[in-house]
Amino acid sequence: xxxxxxxxxxxxxxxxxxxxxxxxxxxxxxxxxxxxxxxxxxxxxxxxxxxxxxxxxxxxxxxxxxxxxxxxxxxxxxxxxxxxxxxxxxxxxxxxxxxxxxxxxxxxxxxxxxxxxxxxxxxxxxxxxxxxxxxxxxxxxxxxxxxxxxxxxxxxxxxxxxxxxxxxxxxxxxxxxxxxxxxxxxxxxxxxxxxxxxxxxxxxxxxxxxxxxxxxxxxxxxxxxxxxxxxxxxxxxxxxxxxxxxxxxxxxxxxxxxxxxxxxxxxxxxxxxxxxxxxxxxxxxxxxxxxxxxxxxxxxxxxxxxxxxxxxxxxxxxxxxxxxxxxxxxxxxxxxxxxxxxxxxxxxxxxxxxxxxxxxxxxxxxxxxxxxxxxxxxx
Numbered sequence: 001x002x003x004x005x006x007x008x009x010x011x012x013x014x015x016x017x018x019x020x021x022x023x024x025x026x027x028x029x030x031x032x033x034x035x036x037x038x039x040x041x042x043x044x045x046x047x048x049x050x051x052x053x054x055x056x057x058x059x060x061x062x063x064x065x066x067x068x069x070x071x072x073x074x075x076x077x078x079x080x081x082x083x084x085x086x087x088x089x090x091x092x093x094x095x096x097x098x099x100x101x102x103x104x105x106x107x108x109x110x111x112x113x114x115x116x117x118x119x120x121x122x123x124x125x126x127x128x129x130x131x132x133x134x135x136x137x138x139x140x141x142x143x144x145x146x147x148x149x150x151x152x153x154x155x156x157x158x159x160x161x162x163x164x165x166x167x168x169x170x171x172x173x174x175x176x177x178x179x180x181x182x183x184x185x186x187x188x189x190x191x192x193x194x195x196x197x198x199x200x201x202x203x204x205x206x207x208x209x210x211x212x213x214x215x216x217x218x219x220x221x222x223x224x225x226x227x228x229x230x231x232x233x234x235x236x237x238x239x240x241x242x243x244x245x246x247x248x249x250x251x252x253x254x255x256x257x258x259x260x261x262x263x264x265x266x267x268x269x270x271x272x273x274x275x276x277x278x279x280x281x282x283x284x285x286x287x288x289x290x291x292x293x294x295x296x297x298x299x300x301x302x303x304x305x306x307x308x309x310x311x312x313x314x315x316x317x318x319x320x321x322x323x324x325x326x327x328x329x330x331x332x333x334x335x336x337x338x339x340x341x342x343x344x345x346x347x348x349x350x351x352x353x354x355x356x357x358x359x360x361x362x363x364x365x366x367x368x369x370x371x372x373x374x375x376x377x378x379x
Contacts, residue, residue: 025051026153027181031145034059035087041142043087046156046179053185054375060145061090062138063158063177065098065207067329068187070375073302078213080303080375082339085329095326096206099139100177101132103162103169104359105204106280106315106348109239113351115170115198115360122168127237132206134167138175139206148178152188155180164197171197173361186308186374193367200359201367202346208319208339209305211298211375215332219319219340220261223297226254226316228281232347232356233270239349240356244282252279257297260318260340275320276337280313280347287312287357290370294342302378309344309371312357317341344371 027050034045045066048056054070068081083097084090093099111122111130123134132139143158155178162173178190191203210219231252232240247253251263251271264276271277285291293314296305307314318340324333350356361367 025183027053027155029147029154029156031147034061035091037061037091037142043142044145046145046147048154048156048179048181050153050181050183053181053183054187056181056187058156058179059090060143060158062093062140063100063143063205064090064093064139065187065205066090068373068375070303071377073377073379076301078216078301079329080209080211080213080305082208082210082214082334083329085327085331093139095208095322096132096139098205098207100143100158100203101206101343102138102175102201102203103133103167103173104130104200104202104351105132105343105345106202107131107239109237109349109352111168113200115200115351118170120168120170129237129239130168136167138162138203143177150178150180152180152182169199171195171199173199173201175201175203177203182372184374185376186372189371189373191367191369191371193361194363194365195361196363198360198362200351201361202350202359203367203369204343204345205371206341206343207373208341209296210339211296211303211305212301213330215328215330215334215338218261218335218337220259220264220337221299222260222340223257223299224254224260224294224316224340225257225296226281226294226314227284227292228314229255229284230282232280232282232313234273234279234348236273238274238278240280240347240353242353242355252277252281254316257295261337264318264337277316277318278320280315280345282347283309283312283314290372293344296340296342304376304378305342306374306376307342307344307371308374310369311344311346311371313345313347315341315343315345315348317343344369
């Protein structure tokens with residue numbers, strides 16, 4: 001029998017090596033200066049790295065996902081999210097590239113709603129409607145940031161306190177967004193919020209994806225599948241009518257993989273209203289359960305995007321308002337339909353639609369929502 005004292009050094013070395021290997025496998029976040037706001041406040045950039053996962057950068061200005069660097073089937077790395085070449089672009093951003101959106105994502109009709117018998121008027125910024133929380137929504141705010149420890153290693157926690165009356169919304173809302181990177185490459189976004197008075201809340205991320213690489217033409221050849229049997233049709237100002245319409249037999253049927261461009265120019269009043277796809281889908285499954293919502297494949301590169309969420313809806317936006325006027329990170333213009341967004345959410349205009357899932361948050365309650373974006377490549 002080998003004496004225990006002779007085994008101990010080898011055992012300690014093995015445990016030390018194992019701990020080091022586990023540490024190397026966990027997510028690590030590097031933080032560095034990114035710029036300053038107009039008020040002179042410092043803004044930071046946080047870069048996530050993990051063996052076998054995409055390299056991801058996020059800033060605490062608006063919580064923007066600045067980049068997702070992912071390999072194709074041949075190992076060639078490209079940035080698959082739209083954004084700006086430098087910090088100043090994010091200060092001036094009006095497209096919500098990769099940002100947190102709130103206090104209420106998507107549209108509210110005429111910027112008005114009633115809560116507990118009291119009428120509220122919001123800042124409008126999309127024709128007659130309020131869009132994505134108003135002109136100075138969460139995407140324009142500087143969030144308090146700290147790197148925290150989580151089950152996957154480092155995670156980024158962002159906190160923003162939205163004061164009572166900001167953009168017309170009632171109650172002081174404390175919102176937290178935690179970003180973490182899983183071993184399988186999934187970027188997990190956990191949202192929570194609390195309030196000191198009754199309010200409405202609907203948070204999301206507005207990442208624009210082009211799986212061929214940002215600036216690499218349109219996404220019309222991307223093949224999309226959405227786990228939904230119905231969508232919510234809209235009026236000419238893109239406000240839902242209140243109907244849940246079956247997708248069967250319409251250009252909105254993505255229950256099986258279909259190229260985004262296959263039917264986008266069909267003679268359909270709903271496509272005409274949005275200039276393409278800009279519609280909410282009614283997801284299968286139970287709200288609160290994390291489940292697959294959508295999958296996109298770019299055939300040439302082999303890259304695929306999977307979206308998982310606990311939310312009841314997902315907005316498909318086919319980049320209809322991109323017009324080539326924005327030059328991206330690689331120096332190429334972002335052309336019409338040069339990206340798609342898959343925004344997990346409660347339905348648009350829910351505060352005015354009694355048949356839609358409720359969005360009211362009251363004191364003592366906690367709003368919770370998880371979304372995962374996972375970019376992979378076929379072998």
